[in-house]
Amino acid sequence: MQEQTCVPFGAKRLRQETLLTQSKKEPAQVLAFVNQKGGTGKTTTAQNLAVCFGLHHNKRVLCVDLDPQGNLGHGLVYEQINTPKTADRLLVVPKVNINEYIIPVRPTIDLIHNKFQKEQREAVDRLPLYPNLLRKQLGSALTQYDYVIVDTPAGLCRSTQIGIDAADQVVLVVSCGMYGLKGMVAVIDWMAGIYNRLARPMPSIKVVLNNYDERRRFDREFRREILHIFGDDLFQTHIRTSTRIIEAAAQGMSVVESSPLCSAAEDFKWLSREILGLPPGDEPPVESYRFAEEEVVFERALLTGQPPNKFRTPWA
Numbered sequence: 001m002q003e004q005t006c007v008p009f010g011a012k013r014l015r016q017e018t019l020l021t022q023s024k025k026e027p028a029q030v031l032a033f034v035n036q037k038g039g040t041g042k043t044t045t046a047q048n049l050a051v052c053f054g055l056h057h058n059k060r061v062l063c064v065d066l067d068p069q070g071n072l073g074h075g076l077v078y079e080q081i082n083t084p085k086t087a088d089r090l091l092v093v094p095k096v097n098i099n100e101y102i103i104p105v106r107p108t109i110d111l112i113h114n115k116f117q118k119e120q121r122e123a124v125d126r127l128p129l130y131p132n133l134l135r136k137q138l139g140s141a142l143t144q145y146d147y148v149i150v151d152t153p154a155g156l157c158r159s160t161q162i163g164i165d166a167a168d169q170v171v172l173v174v175s176c177g178m179y180g181l182k183g184m185v186a187v188i189d190w191m192a193g194i195y196n197r198l199a200r201p202m203p204s205i206k207v208v209l210n211n212y213d214e215r216r217r218f219d220r221e222f223r224r225e226i227l228h229i230f231g232d233d234l235f236q237t238h239i240r241t242s243t244r245i246i247e248a249a250a251q252g253m254s255v256v257e258s259s260p261l262c263s264a265a266e267d268f269k270w271l272s273r274e275i276l277g278l279p280p281g282d283e284p285p286v287e288s289y290r291f292a293e294e295e296v297v298f299e300r301a302l303l304t305g306q307p308p309n310k311f312r313t314p315w316a
């Protein structure tokens with residue numbers, strides 16, 4: 001049966017022309033975005049990094065949404081996404097044609113969407129924990145991309161376990177507004193337990209601070225505590241709060257596309273460079289940064305007497 005597909009925003013390619021037609025030898029790096037709390041910015045970070053990797057660094061990116069809320073797709077595609085081939089289904093169907101699950105959303109970015117379907121959700125929750133499930137189901141797709149970005153739901157559920165199991169790198173997204181260091185340590189203990197059961201070493205875990213405001217004493221202290229616990233595993237780039245993020249998501253876009261000069265877009269671009277191991281550089285010219293961030297820059301200059309680019313700690 002021919003299934004109905006959406007017409008993704010900004011995608012020039014047809015379904016038949018997803019990135020699977022290109023070949024590549026090395027398997028993709030799998031990044032899973034995790035936190036047991038909702039609303040910390042997992043989806044926002046996953047979405048914006050996917051766009052940075054794909055559009056700024058010309059990487060081939062597959063986004064996999066393990067959250068049945070489907071927000072990752074909603075933040076990339078304005079129109080309704082009508083596909084029965086969801087990530088939940090991918091996990092529970094024994095034999096899959098991965099091509100049918102992949103939706104192109106940008107020239108170098110594809111998506112495996114998710115949405116809540118009661119039966120499939122219950123089937124995912126009942127899945128036994130066995131290793132490499134997601135990787136096995138992705139099959140040949142893994143070698144067709146440079147990065148697979150896995151968004152996970154809140155809560156320490158089976159989907160999150162599956163995402164973590166597939167990951168080369170787990171990115172713990174922590175929001176400064178939500179104090180929960182004990183919760184974070186609990187997630188890491190929980191992850192260690194999973195890897196113990198799967199009899200394999202833990203992947204690398206790195207922490208990114210979201211909603212960070214250097215002017216808030218609370219945030220600075222919070223950052224110090226995280227740094228104390230995680231040391232070098234805390235990304236040096238923090239994501240600042242920006243209302244542009246919410247506006248962008250409502251348009252099915254990332255903030256790096258809709259407001260490329262705003263503070264948060266700037267941060268996501270820096271974070272993508274940090275993950276790619278690129279030195280700082282190629283940022284928008286300081287003039288345009290100042291123009292876009294006029295108010296913030298002004299406030300910051302008043303507070304610190306320093307120009308805005310001194311706010312950042314370069315990672316290299």
Ligand SMILES: Nc1ncnc2c1ncn2[C@@H]1O[C@H](COP(=O)(O)OP(=O)(O)O)[C@@H](O)[C@H]1O
Binds near residue numbers: 035042211212264
């Ligand atoms: N740095 C930020 N500044 C402003 N709003 C943000 C920021 N990060 C996330 N948000 C908003 O917070 C809400 C929750 O973010 P989301 O990425 O969906 O969290 P999660 O996936 O962890 O549940 C969304 O409305 C999102 O647009």
Ligand SMILES: [Mg+2]
Binds near residue numbers: 043044067151
């Ligand atoms: Mg989310």
